[in-house]
Amino acid sequence: MLLLDRATELLLENRLREAEFMFKQVLKQNPKNGKALFGLGRICMRLEQYDNAIYYLKRACEHLPKMLDPLYALADAFIAVGSPVDAKTVLEYALSVAKHNAQIHYHLGQFYLDHGFIDNATQVFEKGLECPPSGVSVFMIFELMQLKPPSQIPALIQRLEDFENKYEHPKFQIIAYHALATGYQALGENEKAFEFYEKANRLQLAQCKFRTADMLPFFNRLLNTFDSAFFDKPTDKVQSTFTPVFIVGLPRTGSTLLEQILIQHSQVGTIGESIIVSDKIVPYLEMRTERPFPECSLEMSTSMLDYCRNVYVEEIKKHRVQEEVVINKLPANFQNIGLIYKVFPQARVIHLTREFMANAWSVYSNHFAEDEPYFCSLKEYQQYASIEEQVMSHFKPLMKRNIYSVTYEKLIEDPQRTVQKLLNFLYLKYEPECMEFYKSRSKVETLSKTQVRQPLHQRSLSRWKTFESFIEKSLDDQ
Template sequence: MLLDKANKLLEQNKLKEAEFHYKTILATEPENGEALFGLGKIALRLEKFDAAVYLLQKACERLPHMLEPLHALADAFNGVNSPQDALTVLEYAKSIASHNPEPHYYLAQHYLTHGDLDKAHTTFAHALSMGLYPVTAYILFELVQLGRFNKEHNYISNLHHLVTQTNNLRLKMVCYYALGKSYDKLNDTDQAFNYFELANTLQYKLSTFTTKELDPFYDQIIKYSTLDLLASREEDFSATITPVFIIGMPRSGSTLLEQMLISHSECSSLGENTSISNNVVAFLEQKTKTPYPQCLANLTPGLINQARNIYIDTLKTATPLRPIIINKLPSNYQSLGLIYILFPNAKFINLSRNVNATAFSVFSNYFAENEPYFCSLTEFKHYHGLYEKLMTHWNTLRLPVFNLAYEDLVNNPKDQLNTLFEFLGCKYEQNCLSFYNQKRAVTTLSKQAVRQPVNTNAVSKWERYQVPLLKLMNKGDS
């Protein structure tokens, strides 16, 4: 059946082939809701949010009792910065499936994203009371993250029970992360570490490569990102918007820094935007018929201008549109040379953190992605080495990089921000320290932590796990 084939292609992320099949279906069945839904999901993945809203609205009209298209439509509304429309859709989904915990979970996530922690907690708790479902593991995980429990009243028995009731590896893994978080909050560090290790071990099984396989890629970035390449940039380039990139390792405090910066009247953010790697690099690879970073050797003024315009279109989607627009995707550090060629006015903030603290934060947090350095301390150590190697290279090229330590930021935020804003070409504003009062959408793992004032709680947390952490991280070293 053509629809089954299209859905399978979509599962395999073969978007062009899947799109062709869905459109073939619609050519003869223009009212086919499943095909419209498929096209809507493709538009979402490509971050074509306006098109996604249009397609998913049509899909929802033709599939009136299905929850998945409604949840996708809410994502699309969030993509076009219409959170109220997203909320309306999610409330409607909950109303048509009031005894199903899944729409309650998605609604609670919306509250969480927009900083309404009380409503999020109440809605998650109500969803939990509906019984055991696959989504229950994620509900419990979020309730644990919210941290509103103690030794007498907690979710540990729920989590243990769910682990015995499922053979699904991912659900078990999520429960193990939640158990680790639970025991950590209750100061049972031995149990906490054991469950974090179990979770990492399970997730590592889902990884499809090793970090060492990235070594040649990093060597090639260094080889092709040269002083001669950077010297070819347009020195008289000027623009009304300054692109700013917060880069570094995951779990180094980028969400906190972003929320501080966008409280400034001249700053806005794209969040963790993948346009450089997914759109700009893909365009250059296609046009030069050469993979990144080798394609850097084949750049022409015309290609640079076209690639620049791709990212300018991305910048224009920032809400509100302001003179400084931030992209906080940490892994953009792999593309600094390319970004600087496209935007000689770009600025980079390299946010670093104690490597052991960063390692523990990665080790103890659930990343939906299965990259090996997110779920193995030895793989993380190797990845950190690659990051340091590449940052050393960028520093030798004298790129406009502002190095900021997370520990300095939380211990002395005002002075650090003063210096940082000088680098960005504007003046510090007091609002930057009251960022937690805002109800901006935050979708990263720090979406709860940034709803409170700057604090140093996370600086030394890793030290409670120092012995087993370092033993595991250094495993295999001679």
């Protein structure tokens, strides 16, 4: 038992190799030790060794039949290897053995939402609210506020009022405020809705450990590093079997919608909002050059560039993407464009923009899990949007052939022609299946997961106008 406890401690400290050794020592003594098998499965998940993770987690589930965490992890592993059917089977089995557990209802409901089974998600969340209440119940109410017709909103509001002052962590209160704001907005009580949006965002802003202004020195260094002299230097002639495509810009400008449209094309795949550039490539270059990003980009040797390309290729393989055009839709990659160009000179960058007021309101009125100031303050977001505009204005003339700009408004108002032009930019022919994106059951984890299951409509273009006076006052007051 001491060995198992120590292995668990090492895992929590992220000392994976030491933890792995100890878990395996436990299994030598008892090959059926479920906690050791679960520990090894968790290690494999962190190392992105998903096939090995499935092997260990299956065995862990056999020997820990009453524990839900191994089942959750097994479902995640199946999703990671592109097997949502198996993940669905695991989660539905978990529900069958824990019918009175709100957490499994939430997990399964989220799975249904991610894969476009909206009615199933609604039913599971409703059943989940019949379980003994817990923090996750607030999250289910929040989801139902967005799924239910206005006639059923008052009952959900009452449920939230019953929870008042019972939250164990600020994140639950933040979600509750967002849920109330969503509900009152659906009921047309806009002043009350804005009041709760303000409460939610102020509380979340209080959790943030930095401000947007703190990022200015970094972005100044970014622009100074990736100057015209950087782009004047010759690039490697890269022989690649795929074309990397990066959808960049501000959040809530339509990146998920565009991704879902494009991946209906027979030659386009996606690795989603992958942080591979900032999470693996940048740290590698910083380590090799002993210089921080972005300055490390000035000292990349041919062997370093080859390594970076291989890291990216391995990421694509992990996602089991085989199409010749591969999308990475992480909006924040706008700060990595210079590095991306150096690693992949043939990369195509699609820059999405949106009218500021509509965009700012879409961010402010949605809940982002990350405690970052521009997600929860209109003034902070205005500053972040200004930074993004400055960065993209810097790169566009330096990468004229690699960057294509498109507005969210044009995508909504004239989708077919806009998509035809985009595909031409990617050297692909138009396929009509692209416009039937809403029928897809591909996984979507972003805030737009329900919107992209519907045909295009123009309601989102003017939704913000109801709150125009509130937005303007907020921008002026802060």
